[in-house]
Amino acid sequence: MSTAVLEKIKSGKDTLTSWMNHMHKTPELALKETGTAKFIAERLREIGGWEIVEGVGKTGIVASMKVGDSEKSIGLRADFDALPIEEDNNLPYKSTVPGNAHLCGHDGHTTMLLGAAKYLAETKNFNGTVRLFFQPGEETMEGAPAMIADGLFEALCRLPGHGRGTRLPLLKGPLGTLGTLHQPFFRSGCPDSIAIKAYHAMQVSCTQVHLMP
Numbered sequence: 001m002s003t004a005v006l007e008k009i010k011s012g013k014d015t016l017t018s019w020m021n022h023m024h025k026t027p028e029l030a031l032k033e034t035g036t037a038k039f040i041a042e043r044l045r046e047i048g049g050w051e052i053v054e055g056v057g058k059t060g061i062v063a064s065m066k067v068g069d070s071e072k073s074i075g076l077r078a079d080f081d082a083l084p085i086e087e088d089n090n091l092p093y094k095s096t097v098p099g100n101a102h103l104c105g106h107d108g109h110t111t112m113l114l115g116a117a118k119y120l121a122e123t124k125n126f127n128g129t130v131r132l133f134f135q136p137g138e139e140t141m142e143g144a145p146a147m148i149a150d151g152l153f154e155a156l157c158r159l160p161g162h163g164r165g166t167r168l169p170l171l172k173g174p175l176g177t178l179g180t181l182h183q184p185f186f187r188s189g190c191p192d193s194i195a196i197k198a199y200h201a202m203q204v205s206c207t208q209v210h211l212m213p
């Protein structure tokens with residue numbers, strides 16, 4: 001990493017330390033991390049420039065930023081749940097929640113990702129889309145499946161920079177019918193038609209459907 005990048009990150013050390021201490025003091029267990037999720041979203045809004053989707057998989061957050069014209073994208077992930085263990089020390093930032101503690105370092109992971117969010121938003125020194133995944137419930141292995149089941153990829157579709165390959169959230173229905181969500185799901189530049197590919201055994205058929213305004 002270049003010295004300039006390190007110096008820039010170091011200049012925000014006090015802020016990052018205060019964020020980590022706050023999360024360390026207020027640990028929450030898997031999929032109950034409402035306070036931590038709120039804290040993360042507040043920091044992202046404070047940093048600015050991030051498109052934020054909250055409540056993905058109960059408490060998960062996806063944030064996205066596009067800079068330049070590249071179609072490339074990269075995802076950065078952190079987890080933010082704590083463990084059901086009593087913290088036994090006298091650190092100034094010790095857990096204030098009896099029976100819960102950040103002893104797996106997820107407060108550190110989340111601080112690192114927020115630090116990356118801050119650095120990237122301040123410098124915008126990239127070309128493409130960066131997506132941040134704040135995943136809940138890592139300790140119980142429930143968080144990632146919950147985010148996917150709750151429309152993680154549909155959430156991405158609503159974010160800028162997802163242009164090509166946008167996946168329509170289709171619902172299952174009786175043979176010969178097609179259902180989708182009764183809500184907006186294209187962020188902008190709504191198309192007047194969509195191509196639908198139907199997969200059946202070895203055959204693929206493609207139909208152009210015109211959308212009602």
Ligand SMILES: [Zn+2]
Pocket residue numbers: 104105106138139
């Ligand atoms: Zn862990």
